[in-house]
Amino acid sequence: MKKDHPFGTQAHMHTADMEEKKFNETSRKHYMKGGDGPDSYSRNSEFQKQVLTSAEDLIHQQIDEHLNIQNCRFDPLNTFRIADFGCSIGPNTFYAVENIISAVKNKYEKSNQNQTPDFQVFFNDLIENDFNTLFRNLPSNRTYLVAAAPGSFYDRLFPKKSINFAHCSMALHWVSRIPKEVTERGNNGKIHYLGGEKEVKEPYAAQYEEDFGRFLTARGDELVDGGLMALLAFGFAEGDVYSLSGAGMVFEMLGSCLEDMAKLGKFTKEKVDSFNLPFYFPSESELKALIEATGLFCIEKIAKMASPMSHKPDLKGFTSSLKAVLGVLIEDHFGNGVVEELFGRLLEKVLESPILSDEKYWKDTNYFVFLKRNGVN
Numbered sequence: 001m002k003k004d005h006p007f008g009t010q011a012h013m014h015t016a017d018m019e020e021k022k023f024n025e026t027s028r029k030h031y032m033k034g035g036d037g038p039d040s041y042s043r044n045s046e047f048q049k050q051v052l053t054s055a056e057d058l059i060h061q062q063i064d065e066h067l068n069i070q071n072c073r074f075d076p077l078n079t080f081r082i083a084d085f086g087c088s089i090g091p092n093t094f095y096a097v098e099n100i101i102s103a104v105k106n107k108y109e110k111s112n113q114n115q116t117p118d119f120q121v122f123f124n125d126l127i128e129n130d131f132n133t134l135f136r137n138l139p140s141n142r143t144y145l146v147a148a149a150p151g152s153f154y155d156r157l158f159p160k161k162s163i164n165f166a167h168c169s170m171a172l173h174w175v176s177r178i179p180k181e182v183t184e185r186g187n188n189g190k191i192h193y194l195g196g197e198k199e200v201k202e203p204y205a206a207q208y209e210e211d212f213g214r215f216l217t218a219r220g221d222e223l224v225d226g227g228l229m230a231l232l233a234f235g236f237a238e239g240d241v242y243s244l245s246g247a248g249m250v251f252e253m254l255g256s257c258l259e260d261m262a263k264l265g266k267f268t269k270e271k272v273d274s275f276n277l278p279f280y281f282p283s284e285s286e287l288k289a290l291i292e293a294t295g296l297f298c299i300e301k302i303a304k305m306a307s308p309m310s311h312k313p314d315l316k317g318f319t320s321s322l323k324a325v326l327g328v329l330i331e332d333h334f335g336n337g338v339v340e341e342l343f344g345r346l347l348e349k350v351l352e353s354p355i356l357s358d359e360k361y362w363k364d365t366n367y368f369v370f371l372k373r374n375g376v377n
């Protein structure tokens with residue numbers, strides 16, 4: 001792993017290193033609030049759903065352009081295998097895979113291939129993810145076979161050359177751990193690197209480089225030659241301004257709510273100082289450099305998508321979604337019984353903030369990245 005330049009060349013890790021990383025993985029609490037209750041991710045993921053909706057047509061266009069049907073026909077079982085990485089508990093993942101299947105079917109029809117394949121969908125997420133809710137809520141009219149693939153997507157999850165289409169939406173910004181440099185030196189009372197010091201940003205960037213490199217290497221093994229991969233990723237473009245970033249401002253307010261609660265003796269100040277959000281938001285050039293460095297994929301498309309909040313910020317929805325996303329992690333760090341109060345306070349601050357209801361604060365960037373595994377076209 002090159003330490004001097006976080007976006008230098010991507011390093012392929014030795015197996016022994018990977019085993020050690022696996023062992024040290026701290027992402028166990030990076031899963032969403034399960035169940036079907038009012039606070040669950042399944043009922044608080046409209047924000048993420050809108051990102052999928054923005055990508056719907058792009059997925060169709062890219063599959064139409066880049067899927068090689070002749071290549072798929074080599075499968076002796078005539079099965080088209082799709083994996084959704086970081087699928088959570090639904091319903092967004094069902095929407096995503098149904099869109100992919102409809103695009104693949106269209107391509108088959110256009111190519112006069114009357115024998116459409118069986119579709120098999122693998123749902124991947126961390127072992128602790130609420131797979132029971134996911135499988136209980138599978139659409140009854142689905143036209144695909146299903147299986148779970150639990151485990152970190154930073155590791156290998158499937159046999160070599162077994163997956164035709166990999167998909168990952170709104171999940172790759174979760175780094176596998178907080179970099180040691182940040183936990184050791186602290187983060188000046190902040191809970192996030194955005195808008196912070198270079199000494200904090202760089203280790204986050206290096207962690208992202210390592211994690212994303214592992215993700216790409218694993219998917220490179222698993223995809224068939226010519227296999228396709230769509231990534232919808234939270235990002236932060238070179239020109240994005242932190243003080244105009246709605247998400248960044250909300251993280252800032254979350255940090256100040258934690259400080260307020262520490263002052264009231266709900267937990268210690270040290271607890272707040274040692275809390276860091278495990279998120280990194282790459283720029284387009286960072287993504288490109290890391291993908292190209294693996295030499296495993298051809299970048300068919302990389303494009304900015306608008307933030308779902310850029311037209312009409314839904315601050316209440318965003319705060320509830322953040323609670324479903326971060327609740328487990330926060331409870332693990334600060335103890336049981338703090339989440340309700342914390343997010344109640346956050347909602348008050350967010351709604352009172354004159355800036356956040358202004359669209360100009362929600363220009364945050366999401367990227368659509370479409371890749372083809374090198375090999376047979």
Ligand SMILES: C[S@@+](CC[C@H](N)C(=O)[O-])C[C@H]1O[C@@H](n2cnc3c(N)ncnc32)[C@H](O)[C@@H]1O
Pocket residue numbers: 027030031032045048049085086087088089092093124125126129151152153154168169170171174176325
């Ligand atoms: C915000 S949710 C997105 C869920 C879904 N893709 C969507 O668009 O609604 C992020 C998901 O990534 C999962 N995740 C985070 N780190 C992961 C990892 N290392 N391996 C597998 N899943 C991971 C989380 O458990 C969570 O379910």
